[in-house]
Amino acid sequence: MSAGPVQIAVLEDRGVVSVTGADAEKFLGGLITNDMALLEAERPDGPPALYAALLSPQGKILFDFLVVRTADGFLLDVVRDKAGELVKRLSLYKLRAAVEIRDVSADYVVVAAWGPAPVSTGEIVGAHVFADPRYAPLGLRVLAEAHTAGAVLAAIGGTTVASDAYHAHRIGLGVPEGGRDFAFGDTFPHEALLDQLHGVSFTKGCFVGQEVVSRMQHRATVRKRVVAVNAEVPMPSGPLPVLMGDVEIGRLGSVAGARGLALLRLDRVADARRDGVPVTAADVALSVETPPFATFEIGSPHETA
Numbered sequence: 001m002s003a004g005p006v007q008i009a010v011l012e013d014r015g016v017v018s019v020t021g022a023d024a025e026k027f028l029g030g031l032i033t034n035d036m037a038l039l040e041a042e043r044p045d046g047p048p049a050l051y052a053a054l055l056s057p058q059g060k061i062l063f064d065f066l067v068v069r070t071a072d073g074f075l076l077d078v079v080r081d082k083a084g085e086l087v088k089r090l091s092l093y094k095l096r097a098a099v100e101i102r103d104v105s106a107d108y109v110v111v112a113a114w115g116p117a118p119v120s121t122g123e124i125v126g127a128h129v130f131a132d133p134r135y136a137p138l139g140l141r142v143l144a145e146a147h148t149a150g151a152v153l154a155a156i157g158g159t160t161v162a163s164d165a166y167h168a169h170r171i172g173l174g175v176p177e178g179g180r181d182f183a184f185g186d187t188f189p190h191e192a193l194l195d196q197l198h199g200v201s202f203t204k205g206c207f208v209g210q211e212v213v214s215r216m217q218h219r220a221t222v223r224k225r226v227v228a229v230n231a232e233v234p235m236p237s238g239p240l241p242v243l244m245g246d247v248e249i250g251r252l253g254s255v256a257g258a259r260g261l262a263l264l265r266l267d268r269v270a271d272a273r274r275d276g277v278p279v280t281a282a283d284v285a286l287s288v289e290t291p292p293f294a295t296f297e298i299g300s301p302h303e304t305a
Contacts, residue, residue, distance in 0.1 A: 174291025
């Protein structure tokens with residue numbers, strides 16, 4: 001990898017689930033929100049990894065994760081505390097499929113690397129290195145085998161920083177994370193910006209919860225979204241209610257200094273702007289803006305032309 005002012009953070013709160021076997025691709029393809037065919041080895045123009053989610057039949061996010069292909073299957077980069085639960089949930093759908101699903105979190109170290117200098121993707125011995133498929137400025141994701149993690153970090157080069165620095169970087173870019181900025185089991189993909197961050201395919205075959213997601217996409221029924229919030233002083237740590245006057249309009253999630261992310265009713269935010277009503281969290285005044293990658297507007301919560 002090329003040298004440069006790269007920052008590297010070990011993400012201790014991330015785990016890894018492996019899905020291997022002859023039916024692994026077909027198995028995942030019938031369940032998750034994104035199109036596994038994009039990862040086919042014979043498609044050099046395809047992404048090196050996918051962002052996706054496993055939904056409830058009601059269309060709400062149970063798990064979100066990054067998916068990368070390996071020699072014998074796939075690795076899923078997921079919230080560490082949810083890895084075992086994800087294995088159990090996937091196993092419910094296994095039936096007679098030729099797949100093996102395991103929590104291999106103890107075998108891997110999950111790393112984020114970012115910075116202004118270009119850094120190449122590809123294979124480092126003992127690691128899978130890929131561009132974060134959600135939003136290019138996030139940088140790279142690295143799934144390093146635990147016994148080679150030190151050598152992998154050295155091969156990447158750059159400065160090792162705390163995971164809080166990565167989250168500040170992520171928050172600054174407006175990218176939400178499950179469990180921090182939206183609640184698992186209670187949030188639709190559009191609300192969590194999966195439609196904005198390449199996490200949903202609207203052209204693939206069926207997946208769990210697809211009918212609800214398709215209805216939200218085509219009928220413009222998205223009332224809530226994760227958006228960026230800013231203050232003139234450091235924000236209180238979330239989760240906290242966000243108020244329009246004295247009416248709750250959402251929840252504050254991740255915070256880094258005077259910037260944060262919040263899942264808000266966009267129609268209420270538009271009303272607050274129109275009427276000059278303050279939007280606050282723990283008495284701290286907030287300004288609200290859409291993330292830089294967003295195709296929706298505060299006054300129009302669904303995708304704009």
